[in-house]
Amino acid sequence: MPVATFYRRLRRRLPLTRPAPGTALIRPDASPLQARRETLDLVCSILSDAGVPFFCVRPLQVRPPIVAVPEEERTRALTALARSGRPLHAGPVRFRGVPKVTPLRRASRLREDVRVVRVAMYFASPSHTLVLGPEHGCDLEFWARDGDMLAAPRPNRACDMVPADAEPVPGGEELFNTLVPAVRRTRTYPTRPEFLRRLIDDIDFPIDAVYTWVDGSDPEWRARRDRALAAESAGRPDLRISAQATCEARFTSRDELRYSLRSLMMHAPWVNHVWIVTDGQVPAWLDTSHPMVSVVDHKEIFTDPSVLPVFNSHAIETQLHHIDGLAEFFLYLNDDFFLGRPMPPSLFFEGNGVTRFFPSTAHVPFGDPQAQESPVHAAGMNNRRIIEELCGRTLTQKLKHAPYALRRSLLYELEERFPAEFAATARNKFRTSSDISVVSSLAHYYGYLSGRAVPGYVEYTYVDLSLRKTPAKLRRMLARRKHDAFCLNDTAPTTPEQDELLRRFLEAYFPTPAPFELT
Structure with a gap:
């Protein structure tokens, strides 16, 4: 249609x-x-x-x-x-x-x-x-x-x-x-x-954007993943890999990156430079010669390249601050994050460099992570242990799946303070129950407790593409355009009809190509 x-x-x-x-x-x-x-x-x-x-x-x-x-x-x-x-x-x-x-x-x-x-x-x-x-x-x-x-x-x-x-x-x-x-x-x-005059709350520093992206339909990438999974299962029988970590839905690409970048350019055109972190992949539609975008291979940012390849977003996220040329202040986005209406930089940063994060009403379960624990829950539990040992405060809330405002220097500080946790997560080729989640949780609570981050508010919604009510929700979202940000996620494999609905929705919501799209 x-x-x-x-x-x-x-x-x-x-x-x-x-x-x-x-x-x-x-x-x-x-x-x-x-x-x-x-x-x-x-x-x-x-x-x-x-x-x-x-x-x-x-x-x-x-x-x-x-x-x-x-x-x-x-x-x-x-x-x-x-x-x-x-x-x-x-x-x-x-x-x-x-x-x-x-x-x-x-x-x-x-x-x-x-x-x-x-x-x-x-x-x-x-x-x-x-x-x-x-x-x-x-x-x-x-x-x-x-x-x-x-x-x-x-x-x-x-x-x-x-x-x-x-x-x-x-x-x-x-x-x-x-x-x-x-x-x-x-x-x-x-x-x-x-x-x-330069006002005290002016945001006059450059703000970059960082994406992590994978094309799960690439046969070479799939072969690398399957070999790594077989080797991990044989070589580390005690390794606790969650079934959710290898679910096909985690690696499916429906061209969301193209539309997420369109949403970024439409609604946050103040972004200075875009970095796309990949495992040797480049979107076919991306003009890599454009001065505003750079593709970064995992080999360029991992402190220990011998652990590669990895297929664990938690591992990749522990290394993002190593991007050569990355600005001190940046937003981190997954390719299923979208900006729904104009967002000024003050939504994410204060003029003095303090970052904002957006707590969710969803809780991190108490207890220790089990072998088949949800990777998100397990990482939250491990983050909580670190925070409790550090200052006696208890982390209970997840963060919304919206752009994460980060400071590069704070991530370096975290890595220097917790080198064992960073290194252990970085070498886990797949999400495991021992991971920490740095850029989507730990860095923000550490920043808050050290006076460098504060809670903020964003008008946000989460869409599970596999639910029956999703088509009606997408129609309302397109008609009203009232959300600052939204996440289009899939907790289970979707049908071709659902994929086509998503494509039509994204093309209707974000019809204007980004400046670095090939025509």
Whole structure:
């Protein structure tokens, strides 16, 4: 079934609020960043051409870009935008929710006491499954004159008043758009000196992203895995390998990495560099020459390469901080993690480098791990033992399957402090009940207890692809797009029909290719 047909059927099941036909501009690179940039650039260009004075304001993290205009220029500004001939929409900004907008030619209907107006355009992907509207527009603020000062109509990140007659100065895009990385400036906008200051909570350090990935359908990789499993079973009869560690579902690839990377580029375009850690494999669709992505082989990061090959994610995760060139601050993601809507870096990091982690309501069972214990539970139990021996605190909660914010230096510190545990896990070719889970649990609780990590909150959901209720849940997720992050996992082998449903869902949710995809 074509994606468009699937989406039309979905809309019949769950009606969506969409722009009238013909009002959305089709963009092959449709994304929240594209929509914000294009709208901000157009508003600034129209005001400049009309001779309307303006300056950009540093917004709070949850707000789109802001353009400030003196209140006495309100009529000229709205008239210029309305007469531009562009498909602009506008509406008053309330305290909560996405503003309701109408074509800007009806701007005269805006009440005179409305001091903040959302200006927006509608954009759509060529598939029409992604539509971006007022949630990614630009706010027009009317600053009131107070003597020789201009007063802001609402709070921002820097100041409430600026001199009315001060000359504008250029400011980097990263100051006004929370989706732009501070380390990759591409354009500037007129602003005031007050908004150029480096604030105490600014996140102006590079943040990388690290993925671990395997293509379980690769016959050469499967042969290596089968030989290793046979050798382990024969050479270490006392080794406790869980049946879940060798389940086919653990190694199945449905091209999730492609769509996870699309979600990252769409909703966290501030990421500096992407590292993909693999066992000698490269996705066929990946442009490895692109400067923003690097493929890293296990041989390049394992302290003891003689333990390779390994087929244990816990083992691989103990070595990620050895990636040559990896930034101090990074996100770690599995290929079944997806970002569902724009996420500013402040969701994961504080300006002082403190990381955020997201505790789950699910508990780590008490007791010692048994031979056929769930590998996740067993690793959590072993992490708890380490924490209890270290400081007498007890770990009880798992973490959500959402991107993990990490510091490279903290992982080195952990490895130096617990070398035996790191080395033992790194040489386990398959998940066993003696593993520790470093980047998905231990590092965050160690960071918390040493003052370098704090609990955070992320709007999140977990989807088990093998459940009968999953198709209905995917339809709701696509219609509402309300989750910051979600995990699409499989606890059992799936059917071809379930795999096809997942492919259609991912293509509809993330239709915009990442910049490093081969066409």
